Amino acid sequence: MGRLDGKVAVITGAAGGIGREAAMLFSEEGAAVVVADTDGSAGARTAAECRRAIFVQVDVSDATSVAEMYATTVVAYGGVDILYNNAGIMPADDDSILSTEPDAWDRVQAVNAKGVFLCCKYGIPHLLERGGGSVINVASFVALVGAATSQIGYTASKGAVLSMSRELAVQFARQGVRVNALCPGPVETPLLMRLFSDNPAAYERRRIHLPMGRLATAREIANAALFLAGDESSYVNGATFLVDGGLTAAYVTPE
Secondary structure, three states: OOOOOOOEEEEEOOOOHHHHHHHHHHHHOOOEEEEEEOOHHHHHHHHHHOOOEEEEEOOOOOHHHHHHHHHHHHHHHOOOOEEEEOOOOOOOOOOOOOOOOHHHHHHHHHHHHHHHHHHHHHHHHHHHHOOOEEEEEEOOHHHOOOOOOOOHHHHHHHHHHHHHHHHHHHHHHHHOEEEEEEEEOOEOOHHHHHHHHOOHHHHHHHHOOOOOOOOEOHHHHHHHHHHHHOHHHOOOOOOEEEEOOOHHHOOOOOO
C-alpha cells in the first residue's frame, strides 16, 4: 500500500531535477501523476518512467496554459488532490540589484511568483471539489536569509511564494485544503550545478557555510514533499518547511 494511493498529483517543473524525483517518488507511492513542464522531450521521458503518469506541456506564467493543464488532468484522472508547484528559474542575468535589468527581474517573477499564483488560482478550485487536498509551494531558504552574492529577482520571488503560501493556508484551512511552503537549501540539481561548473571556487565558498558540508540531493527534497503531500501531514498547514541541512540555523560552521 502506497502513501499516496488514490491521489492525483500535478507537479510543475517535473521534467528534471527535484520535480522529476518527486514525480518518480509520488508514482511509486501510488499517485497518478501529471508531469508538467515546458520541456516536451524530457517531460515525456519522465512520465514514461513513472508507474502511472501523463505529460502535459505548460507555461506556468500563462493563465490559459495553467487552466488547460488542470482541465487535462481532470479528463485523464477525474480530479486533483495535490498541487506541487515546483517550477522555477534562476537565470544567470539575475544578479545584484545594481546589475540586474528590469526584463530579467520580470522573467523571474513571471515564472517563480506569478506561476505559483496561477497554479494556486486555477488548481485550488479542483481541490475544493474533492473536499480538500494539499498544496506544496516551493519557496527557498533564501526567503529567510540574505546573501552578499545576490540573485535579487530569485530571492524576491521566493519571498513572495512564502508569504502567499501563508495567506492561502489561512484562507482555505477550514475547507480541507492545506498549503505549505517547502523551503529547500542548495540542492544538487542541473540548474545549480551548471552555475557552479565554470567556477568551482564559488561552490567551495558556499559549501563551507553548510553545516552538513554538502548539498542536498533531489531525492531528499522530494521525500519532504512526499510527507507534505500525504495524510501523515494532516495537521501541517501554513508551515515554512525548511529542508536545508541546518543552513538557516547556522552562525558559524565546523572548519
